[in-house]
Amino acid sequence: MRATGLKLIGVIVGLAAAGVLIGLYVAKLTTEAGSAAYTVPVTTRGGHKVVDLRIETVAAVGPQLSPGHPDFVSYLVRDTQGKWLRRTVWRLPADATVHVTIYNFDGASGLRNPLYARPQGVDGNVMTVDGKTMDVLPPDDASHTFAVPAYGLVVPVAPVADDAKNQCDYAPCAMSTAHRTIQFTFHTGKPGHFRWQCFVPCAAGWIDGFGGPMQTIGYMDGFLNVV
């Protein structure tokens, strides 16, 4: 009888421990998206929080930043020292203005849904591409998108021309290599945990472009941890 009781306690404890471990793993997976969160520096202008978020998109993340998948397409974020990090979870302040600059070193893939060719959810529903204001990008030209569905935010990313000289093979890409500069501004609201993603099926070599980096946390997607 005593042995049965001990067995029962052992099973309960084992199940509880397994549940806790699975819970912790899932919690880490969903909040960290495979990498530690990068806290974007905040400045204050006129009492208002302002963030300057600099990110880049690269056709191949390279062995230095992703030894396991050097050929994966990826987003990267630039820290205050100008170093590019493969981190796709970004901590942003609530009720802040976020100025985003995307340096794109990748070519065109084309949008599956042309609706995303229209910048949405950003100031004026416009973006600038190499300094030129645009309210739409021809869908076939889109290289990627930066989208935060919970904010209704979508911005198409203009491509490097196929015949451009001095193209970047692997990240980190020097600014002297061919790239496009896309800029826009949006505003964070209440604290929360918002996923962002690319809507272009841009995973070269995978069926319909949907596999690999599009289905792996930490390359073409991540979270805005608004605190």
Place this chain on the structure above:
Amino acid sequence: MPERVSESHGRRVIVAWIVLSVVATPLVAFVLGPHLPPGNGSAQASEQVFDNTWITAIVTPVVCLLVVFFVYALTQFRHRGGALVDGPPLRNDSRVQIWWISVTSLVVLFLAGFGTYELLQNGSGGGQGPDPIAIPKGHKIPVQVIAQQWQFTYRYPTYGGVETPELVLPADSYIELHVTSLDAIHSFWAYELGVKADANPGVDNIAYVKTKGPRTFHVRCAELCGLWHGYMFDNGRVVPMAQFTAWIKAQSRAFAPVAKYLPKYADVYYPDPQRRAG
């Protein structure tokens, strides 16, 4: 003597079952029933609540019998020490078999007939494929639901084919939803409206819903569709017709720059292969 004991057990079980059923069935039908999902957000949702109430009430006596028998067996037939011996032999009782088969057959046939009748009224908010057979009468506003990894977008063909990332529907109107997908298999589930329809690439899955008054409702994907399936959700709105008209005009203006790039409205879309993706 053992037969008398056996009859006594049977009588007790039947009495307890009848008493429990008489108490539980009205409670299920009139207290629990109105709170069953999916609520009353549309005519179809209300019908589903009605159906769920009926079906739950009908199966309540069956559940009661199982519960009574289970509890009775646990308490009365429990081994309480002494040597383990075989119980009395079970003998066939054709009366019990006939009753059991007749009653359960009637219940199952009734539920099948009831469910079929209800489905044929207007499809009960379910996807009916490209050739629906339960088509409600009257004017219907078509709205196309386009699923893609990992967001739903919506096209309004009778309003110039404008496409938006938000689902807004006019109140007190019949809506004809055309559900399709641009990539993987998804499922459009507007919970409070009682609508659920698979979104398959290359398929126009039609579902009908009659909206009621203004409200918000949840939309989520109900088919495991990839990495961010769990985040494929949104909120929709039912608004008065005048507000809907103003909203659709505003959407047409907001998305005017991209209008020339949208494909002509079609039941399904076959986007060109990506330039570099396999």
